Amino acid sequence: MIRFLAVGVLSLCAAAPVLAGSPALHSGKYEGLMLAVTPEHQVEGYYAEEMGEGVTRSCTFYLQGKPSALTTWNDTAYPGSVAPSSDGVTLTVAEGRQHPGCLNVLMPEIATGLDLTQTASKKWIGLVQASTDKAYLLKNPSAKAAKRPYIVKNDVVGVLAFKDGWAQVEFINAEGRSFTGWISQDQYARLAAPKS
Template sequence: MAMTTKATRIVCGFSLLMTAFSSYATTLQSGMYEGLLLAVSPTGNITGYYSESAEDSVKRTCTFFLTGHVSAQQPDKITSWSSSVLPGYIAANSTGVTLTLPDGQNHAGCMSVLMPEIATGLELETTQQTRWQTLMQVSSPRAYLSNTPAAATRRKAWIVKGDVVGVIQKQAGWTKVEFVNGSGKTTPGWVSSNDLQPLTPPAS
């Protein structure tokens, strides 16, 4: 009887562990998912930036932003925008995320670049996990990177207006960010918070 009870406890404990692991594995996480930069804040706010290019005789680029909030049930509703504002969904899966924008190919430049699966669910694999709490966009012509939250440690490196960065932390007028270039290389640094603006969809 005791052995049966102990075995039952082990099985139940293992089942709970696997359930917890499964739940964790399918929770939206900040990171890079192929062409998508995604940030999920501790309070569940979602911000994202998608960029993809195709080049033959002419280089074509598809870019758009997205925001949303983690809900009790997936997929989570999002708002995406470039030249227009389009609704959609995002959900975690076992290898990354599934991004769904029924009219996603209508985003500026996306018709001939973005896979048609975007309408029913485009699966994007995780390429790197990050600690981003949100994404922001550079609003000044140049935002110089510093080694610490102080102008005295400014480096000979900067990011420019329109660049999107992942935010790690904020401190007394400074923001610690990571910039990801076109080849996926990540550059960290502190910038003045005045050089950044939040990703906010235009009025639809």
């Protein structure tokens, strides 16, 4: 009887990880990383970090592709990966500190796996970058722009939906406040990793 119970307990322990499954990547904010998981299970991301007072140093780069084999870029492209962790994601870019400004800002762990804690869960299906000087976040595609929040050129925003030449986007300001609205396709550009 004891032997049967021991075998039963060992069987349950061995089965537990299979039942729990491995964690999945989810769209959201992970400290300095905005991450969107597309409907095709690809990722699009934007990493931005600043440090210093008075004179600030900044590190920014984009990422896109399969989670296990993505491309990061700013002025030069480097390979990397992103994987789910228990409380966020692990971002690995062996040459990540080579991106402009990143040597003095980005932790050396980026080369072997930088753990980033999730700070906000989102429903983003992609990321886009504002391509016009000012893009008002409209309540709906036919709405007027009067007294609406807006984004400016080069702002990166999360996409909640694409519809008929429009994107419903979410912008998070420096204080962490979120603003949503629609912008037309002539006001944004999709993130696109450089061709190798």
